[in-house]
Amino acid sequence: MIATPDEMPSFGFRTAEDDVAATREQITTFIANRVEDADADGVVVCLSGGIDSSVTAALAVEALGPERVRGLVLPARKDDSAAQFDAHLVADRLDITATTVHLAPMLDAFEDTVAPAVSPEADKLARGNALARMRATTAYYAANSRNLLVCGTTNRTEWLLGYFTKYGDGAADIRPLADRYKTEVRALAAHLDVPRDIREKPPSAGLWRDQTDAEELGAPYSLIDCILTKLVDEDLGVEGAAAELGVSVDRVERYADMHLAAKHKRDAVPTPSTGDSDTGLFHELESQF
Known part of the structure; x- marks a missing residue:
């Protein structure tokens, strides 16, 4: 059901x-x-x-x-x-x-x-x-x-x-x-x-x-919030979230795709050094405060 x-x-x-x-x-x-x-x-x-x-x-x-x-x-x-x-x-x-x-x-x-x-x-x-x-x-x-x-x-x-x-x-x-x-x-x-x-x-x-x-968005927030909770907060995956909520896999997959496609909006703008460890460039300056 x-x-x-x-x-x-x-x-x-x-x-x-x-x-x-x-x-x-x-x-x-x-x-x-x-x-x-x-x-x-x-x-x-x-x-x-x-x-x-x-x-x-x-x-x-x-x-x-x-x-x-x-x-x-x-x-x-x-x-x-x-x-x-x-x-x-x-x-x-x-x-x-x-x-x-x-x-x-x-x-x-x-x-x-x-x-x-x-x-x-x-x-x-x-x-x-x-x-x-x-x-x-x-x-x-x-x-x-x-x-x-x-x-x-x-x-x-x-x-x-x-x-x-x-x-x-x-x-x-x-x-x-x-x-x-x-x-x-x-x-x-x-x-x-x-x-x-x-x-x-x-x-x-x-x-x-x-x-x-x-x-x-294709659905009211009452449904979308439940889907995101299961997908993102509880990491149940698409099929797990669908089964837990009693909704179709296709519906859950839609919001999973939106979440993944929007990653660039949530992340800092990439630079050539993205992912590198802290260079310590400002450590000397910061230590003065």
Whole structure:
């Protein structure tokens, strides 16, 4: 019998009340320590109106205080108004300053000049990735000008599948949610009292009109998280994970392939010395501190 996504057990997920409270404390401590270690004045968070950025901003405020958290709302389409409203709703609840920067003119200029010169055919995915990198550029400009760290919002599910844009939303100085599955982020959102409408809206990267995560990924996060837990955390292999969960081998294989194909996104950029032992180049300098 094949299990449905709603029947999937939450294998290994820290979603019980005590687990969520402990996770909340661990992440806020992580944020505070990283900001202190970097001698930064705070963080900047890109607010999309979605659950991941809302949870990230709430945890940053808990760790640092609202005065040290800067929000950026970066719409690029006219139909982004609902997302903008939700982003500012979260900012108002958290009492943080959130600046809206409309990126449509920048994206239009890119499509009028760079895109046709590089590739004569329009590519929706390439355009979406370009938008994500424009958002990253804006976030780093804000961070550089105010001595802030860019606080990424990518969760563990997205990280393992490579469901983020390299040097776009994947670009960050810290990633507080990157070892928490989407299922855990939802539990954190409820614990942090993120507005219900934001918690329940269909997840979307917002790179083009009507885009949804479930449509692109081929399954809801409730199923994908269970598959990844068995594949990555418990190392059961494709057939073992399929048998354990009562789903088809083909379905598990899809996410195994995505995970392997995205390795380059998670790894540091290769250099000729990649894999060599530490050369000790900076040891003398470091010993002085």
